[in-house]
Amino acid sequence: MTNNSRRPQTCSRKYGLPLFCAAWATRPADHKEEKGGETDEAGKITKTYELSESGHVIFGGGGGVGNTGVRNSLVLAHYDRATDTLSEAIHCISTENDPPYRMAVHPTGHGIVCSFTIDCRLFEIIRSSGSELDTMKLEPANKTLTQLQEVGQQRCLVFSADGTRFASGGDDGHLRVFEWPSMRLVLDQPEAHKSIKDLDFSLDSAFLASTGGAGPCRIWDLSTAAPVASLSLDQGGDLGYCRFSRDGTKQLLFLTVKEGEKGFIAYWNTNTWTKVGSKKFQESPISAFAMSYDGKFLAIGSSEGDISIIEVHKMNVYQRVKRAHMIFVTSMEFSRDGRALLSVSGDSSARVTAIAERKCEAARILILIFLLLVILLTLFVAKSVFWGRPEDDLTSPGLPTNSTT
DSSP: OOOGGGSOOEEEEEOSSOEEEEEEOEEEOOSSOOOOOEEOTTSOEEEOEEEOTTTEEEEEEOSOSSOOSSOOEEEEEEEETTTTEEOSOSEEEEOTTOOOOEEEEOTTSSOEEEEOSSOEEEEEEEEOSSSOGGGEEEEEOSOOOGGGSSSOOEEEEEEOTTSSEEEEEETTSOEEEEETTTOOEEEEETTSSSSEEEEEEOTTSSEEEEEESSSOEEEEETTTTEEEEEEOOSSSOEEEEEEEOOSSSSOEEEEEEEETTEEEEEEEETTTTEEEEEEEEESSOEEEEEEOTTSSEEEEEETTSOEEEEETTTTEEEEEETTSSSSOEEEEEEOTTSSEEEEEETTSEEEEEEOOOOHHHHHHHHHHHHHHHHHHHHHHHHHHHHHSSOGGGGSOTTOOOOOOO
16 A cells, blocks of 8 residues: 555645636736746836746636536636645636637736637736735736737647747647737748647747647747748657757657557657657547646646656656546646646646655665765774774884883
């Protein structure tokens, strides 16, 4: 039986509506230690924000278009890491007859972009005076994303790591990349794919990877607005989600692969765009994919509701939660510090999985320190015994010593 103290901490709560998207929230900072920023038209940080990765989370979903009896909403909740609990909804904002399908939160907290059936809308987290959790709420922003009105459902929304670029991929295969917040169009490809599955920026924001429901993964050079590589599988299988490495050392692009009903992760060298490896991680298709902000972990969600956290440098499963959700995982995201993973499902549940500490490594370090102390103590005792004896004990017995007369 597994020791309870070594089980990964998890918490889960249902929110009464199918959940399609989720993200860790950011909010205006009121502390001296500020970690983010609101940007002006030139991309310069003008107002700082505190990243509340251990606090607030946002979910989106609902019953869909039409009168289904299930509300369509954005939901704001609070996660308490100390007690490992998710709160009930702190605030809900109705999206009327249209559920939010996808979501992207700007890295500095300046806005939450959500995709709906025919357009995208911008929301903000507002904090009223006071420090209580219930003073936080979601509101539509004053700004309208004119370039994303009447464009149809966008299946993927993503900001670059530095927050200066924003990309959207449509159900119709139309790929758009904008500068943020000016929304100046950088790349416009109406037929990038038959339908866009996923998008991701490289760490330096120079490249964008895009995948479709079928066919190759395309790599776009954003300085020339042109494709520079097309990545395909050697044998059968379908490419799914994509993530560039983020640790700044290994130049890799990770792609999920469906072979039959099995879930694989394949990876390409981004200097040569050659495939360097592939590994099977589950017996069911991968339904969600995420990478931690420091690049140390990948996470996959399965069509069966399982969650696996993968250590990138070994490409081994670090932590697994079977049946984390009752049905397929729809969205997942790591907290900014990489200590927790947020996931949601069509079964109306949201879950935060705390990343388990590697206790075995800590134990090995303690053992090494103990052995080093034992060695040092042994050397000290040996020196005292063999080199600390009195001078008369070192003379040969029966031999006279030199003396002056």
